[in-house]
Structures are given as structure tokens and as C-alpha cells.
Amino acid sequence: MATGSDFLLLDAADAPARGLADWLAARLRTALADGRLAPGERLPATRLLAAELGVSRGVVTEAYRRLAEEGHVTGRGRAGTVVVAVPARPGGAGSGGVGPGGVGPGGVRSGGAVVFPEVPGADVFDVLREAPARIDLSPGVPDLSAFPRAAWLRAERAVLAGLGAGDLGYGDPRGVPALRVAITRWLARTRGIVAEPGDVVVVTGVAQALALLAEVLRGDGFREIAVEDPGSLGVRQHLDHHGLATPPVPVDDLGLRVSELRADAVLVTPAHQFPTGVVLDAARRRELARWGGLVVEDDYDAEHRYDRPPVSAVRAALPDRVCYLGSVSKVLAPALRTGWMLVPERYREAAVAAKRFADLGSAALPQLVLAELMDSGELERHLRLLRRRHVRRRDAMTRAIAEHLPGARVHGVAAGLYLTVTFDGDVPDTALAAAALELGVKAQPLSWHAQRPTRPGLVLGYAANPATALAEGVAAIGKALRELG
Structure with missing residues (x-):
């Protein structure tokens, strides 16, 4: 009879009678967020963890699959399932204290630096790259998991x-x-x-x-x-x-x-x-x-x-x-x-x-x-593969925008690795990007790329994320926009 697992001190007795996969996926997300699981660490084999917990292997497989779709883990064949990204950690508490990704007087901060200043400094992209996020929609990055x-x-x-x-x-x-x-x-x-x-x-x-x-x-x-x-x-x-x-x-x-x-x-x-x-x-x-x-x-x-x-x-x-x-x-x-x-x-x-x-x-x-x-000819074959994958992801993002950002205008759908969306109204796009990061989603404000006044907007990369993450990321941006409006 299983007594639980040494891995994260998991005990299936703590789980509800139904929803074992939900329970396990949630416990793993918590461990990712609080630092007990770090990028590069390998998760236990599904068969081993299932035996230790006294559950079916399908429960563990389903929990791992959900984390993979969210971009937190990836399967590497014989090397097993490996952590590749962690969710944004909540901001610190106390008198004005701000943790990574938390909101302070100058906006969202990461490691003490303001992530979305209205006037970006020379290090702005370094600060943004270091800011933790569950879903990264930064533009200009292809699907690196497809590297040949x-x-x-x-x-x-x-x-x-x-x-x-x-x-x-x-x-x-x-x-x-x-x-x-x-x-x-x-x-x-x-x-x-x-x-x-x-x-x-x-x-x-x-x-x-x-x-x-x-x-x-x-x-x-x-x-x-x-x-x-x-x-x-x-x-x-x-x-x-x-x-x-x-x-x-x-x-x-x-x-x-x-x-x-x-x-x-x-x-x-x-x-x-x-x-x-x-x-x-x-x-x-x-x-x-x-x-x-x-x-x-x-x-x-x-x-x-x-x-x-x-x-x-x-x-x-x-x-x-x-x-x-x-x-x-x-x-x-x-x-x-x-x-x-x-x-x-x-x-x-x-x-x-x-x-x-x-x-x-x-x-x-x-x-x-x-x-x-x-x-x-390998480079051209690789490019053909990327195009097919990028089209599917672009279409997933445009569907999500239509659903969660119905008033947005979409630019640049015919080519590239990103879309630009612009909004009516007077919500600063730096504030919108900051609010989205608070929800675990990283994007670039359009105003960063303009020297003259422009409509508020975001530049959203789609090539590096699966469809589920794109839909979740755009939904979070929609929620941030509604809260700011």
C-alpha cells in the first residue's frame, strides 16, 4: 500500500476523490512557483510516481501533459520530463516591499528595476527578459523547441x-x-x-x-x-x-x-x-x-x-x-x-x-x-516546418483576440512571428503590459517602439508558444484591460 512520495512530499490521501489529475497538476504548479522545482530539474518517471502515490499512471501522465501545454515542462525522451519555465512569483508583502513581478510605486518591478517605464532605458529589454512570467509573448522569437x-x-x-x-x-x-x-x-x-x-x-x-x-x-x-x-x-x-x-x-x-x-x-x-x-x-x-x-x-x-x-x-x-x-x-x-x-x-x-x-x-x-x-536543403525544410507551425499558432492567437479583445485592431497577420494589437481609449499600454505581467503574461507595449504619440497597443509574439498558452495569455490581457478600463 502506497504511503506517499518523497517527491514534494505528495500524498494522494490529500486529494479529492475525483480530480486526481487536477490536484497533482496544481501541486506541481505550486512547487514551480515557490521555487521547489527549478528549470533544469527532472520530474519522476510517470510509472514511478504513479506507483508511489497509488494512482493510475494516466493521472500522472495527464498532469504532466497539462504542464507541458502551459510551457512549464518538456519531454526529452530518455532524459524524462524536465522543467523549462516557472510561473511568475507573487509580489512581496510589507511596507512598500516588492518581490519579482510585484507592483510598486514605479509600476511592475523585477529585481528592483521597473519593468515597464514610460520612457524605456538602455537596459529595458534585459529587465523584461529577467522578469518571471508564466507565458512569454515577447515578439521576435521563433519556436526554439523546433531547432533542428x-x-x-x-x-x-x-x-x-x-x-x-x-x-x-x-x-x-x-x-x-x-x-x-x-x-x-x-x-x-x-x-x-x-x-x-x-x-x-x-x-x-x-x-x-x-x-x-x-x-x-x-x-x-x-x-x-x-x-x-x-x-x-x-x-x-x-x-x-x-x-x-x-x-x-x-x-x-x-x-x-x-x-x-x-x-x-x-x-x-x-x-x-x-x-x-x-x-x-x-x-x-x-x-x-x-x-x-x-x-x-x-x-x-x-x-x-x-x-x-x-x-x-x-x-x-x-x-x-x-x-x-x-x-x-x-x-x-x-x-x-x-x-x-x-x-x-x-x-x-x-x-x-x-x-x-x-x-x-x-x-x-x-x-x-x-x-x-x-x-x-535542410534549412529550407526546417523553414517549411516552422511556417506550418507558426500559421497554426497565429490562427490560435487571432481567435483568442477576437474572443477576449473584441475591440482591438490586429495588424501584421500575413507574415512574421508576432501580431500588433491596438486599442481605442486612453489606457497607457505600459500600464496594460504591467497589469498583464501581474497575471503572469509578458508582452511589449507598442509605445516603446514609437518616438511620436501613437495609439495604445501591444506587440505579441506567437511563434514560441503552443495554442493553449496563447489563448490563456490573450485571455489574461483581456482581463487586465477590463480591470484598467
Whole structure:
């Protein structure tokens, strides 16, 4: 006869006669929230825990399944069921004390820092990442659980088998030749760009590309680069940090208002404008070509396209005027820190020199593995899998928005990894994001990404969460909005 389990001191005698799975799932959630179960810990095997508790194995399996759907645990084959995320912990009590995620005088706080200030500081994304949440709807992250581990390992073995001793030394700061060739082929197939391997500089993501480009442009006399408004706060922060002012240019339903450009350079996201999701209109593209200044094209997630025809990169039509930036962060994983930059010929030597003195070149082995994935077709197969999964999750989020946020306007559904929703009324979106975080849901306020006044809204990533978590997260946002209203 079972007497209970040493694991969390569980005793099925404490459970109601019916609802054993509900009881067990609730006990596990409590242990996750209060820190008794931490990320990386392995749960007992279902058969073992069921025997210890004197319940059917189906009870334990169902409880684990619910936690997996909520994003707290994941099954890892022979490694068992492992904790991957914990719910937000409640705020502390006392005279003004605030715990992680709690509300204090300055809004929601995490580790002593305000998570949703009206004016975001340089560390705002670091603070937001560290804030605990049960459901993370931050934009710009693909389904990292779908990372093609088996294909990566096969490619890595193939690369290592053919690697000579000389390949392990210092190399070309532009990147290994094999990857630069593979990138030109990839861009020709998917973005309509015709380029030579010598045009490509491999970088550690778009962030480094912006840093190198800022150095090059400052050396050529540039003091500012216009940006879309609304547009990526992160991009703006990088350019500001590296000495370039970022005057705003409005965006409407046709994309950037080129007629309002007053700078000599502009950064655009023409294939899928962040955060509105609009595509730069053909007439606006022609207007941009006639404008005559330098264009920086951030092609950050053009591969993720669902309900509309493809559009070519601006670089394809204006190679002498466009600095083109791309990466695999949205296709594979941000942790790979691998991207590329194509610059007009007049800036190429300076860009290579900036890369050389930054780090002597990116790590060679990941470059060679990525080249193998591109050349073998594995990357395209992975992208097709992601598109199918992302469409299902996007549809789940739009259904949840229709149900729980009936007055919201939805933007950018045809492509990308996120949706933007805007609201009528005067509720500050920073307050809404803070209230949602109190309910365990993390999202970014639209106002963070705007330099001029804009309608309140949220930018909601859907790619990294299962449908059940998306529905629950949007429901929590709806509840927060009603409470604030």
C-alpha cells in the first residue's frame, strides 16, 4: 500500500476523490512557483510516481501533459520530463516591499528595476527578459523547441570529418568562403538578390552589423540615420549607442512615408515593417529609389510569410545604394549569433576593416555547419516546418483576440512571428503590459517602439508558444484591460 512520495512530499490521501489529475497538476504548479522545482530539474518517471502515490499512471501522465501545454515542462525522451519555465512569483508583502513581478510605486518591478517605464532605458529589454512570467509573448522569437538538432549534428559531423588542421586557424574577417557562397545562393533563391561572395561580411547578428555600419558611416561624415516610426526600439538603441541620431519618419498602411525623409540615410524594414507588419508599397519603393540617399535594409524575418505573395528585397533593385542586413536568429535561433551584411562597394573595405578590428572574424565552425545546412536543403525544410507551425499558432492567437479583445485592431497577420494589437481609449499600454505581467503574461507595449504619440497597443509574439498558452495569455490581457478600463 502506497504511503506517499518523497517527491514534494505528495500524498494522494490529500486529494479529492475525483480530480486526481487536477490536484497533482496544481501541486506541481505550486512547487514551480515557490521555487521547489527549478528549470533544469527532472520530474519522476510517470510509472514511478504513479506507483508511489497509488494512482493510475494516466493521472500522472495527464498532469504532466497539462504542464507541458502551459510551457512549464518538456519531454526529452530518455532524459524524462524536465522543467523549462516557472510561473511568475507573487509580489512581496510589507511596507512598500516588492518581490519579482510585484507592483510598486514605479509600476511592475523585477529585481528592483521597473519593468515597464514610460520612457524605456538602455537596459529595458534585459529587465523584461529577467522578469518571471508564466507565458512569454515577447515578439521576435521563433519556436526554439523546433531547432533542428539532428540536422545540425549531422552537418557538424560532416564538417568535422572534412576539416583540416589549417581550417582551425585565423581566417578571413569577412567569414569562411563556404558560408559566404551559401549565403549568396540563399539570398538569390529567397530574396531575389544577386551578389558575389566577396560582397558578404559574416557578422554575429544584426546587432553587430549595426555597430560596424555606424562606425563606417560616421567615418564618412554621417551623423544621423532616419528610422521608421513606429519602429524597433532595439535598433534605435543600437544606433544611438554608436553615435548616430535617429530622427523618426512616419509609417502608414503603405509603409514608410518617403516624402517626409529629411536625412541622407534611412533604415527600413520593407518586407515586414516592425511593428505594424505592413509591406512597403511598390510606389513607395520607386519613390525611395528616386530619393537618392543611403538605405539600410533590415530584412529581419522576411522568410516567415504565410498569406501573401513574396516581395523581393530592396537591395535586389538598388545594390549600389543599399546596405542589406540579415541573420538566422528568426529561422534557427538567436543564440547562434550568426548573420550577414552586404554593403555598397564604396563602403566594403571600411566594413571589412571594422569587422577585422572588432573580433578578427566570427567563429568558423558554426559558419561551416550553417553552410552545410543551407547547401543540403535542410534549412529550407526546417523553414517549411516552422511556417506550418507558426500559421497554426497565429490562427490560435487571432481567435483568442477576437474572443477576449473584441475591440482591438490586429495588424501584421500575413507574415512574421508576432501580431500588433491596438486599442481605442486612453489606457497607457505600459500600464496594460504591467497589469498583464501581474497575471503572469509578458508582452511589449507598442509605445516603446514609437518616438511620436501613437495609439495604445501591444506587440505579441506567437511563434514560441503552443495554442493553449496563447489563448490563456490573450485571455489574461483581456482581463487586465477590463480591470484598467
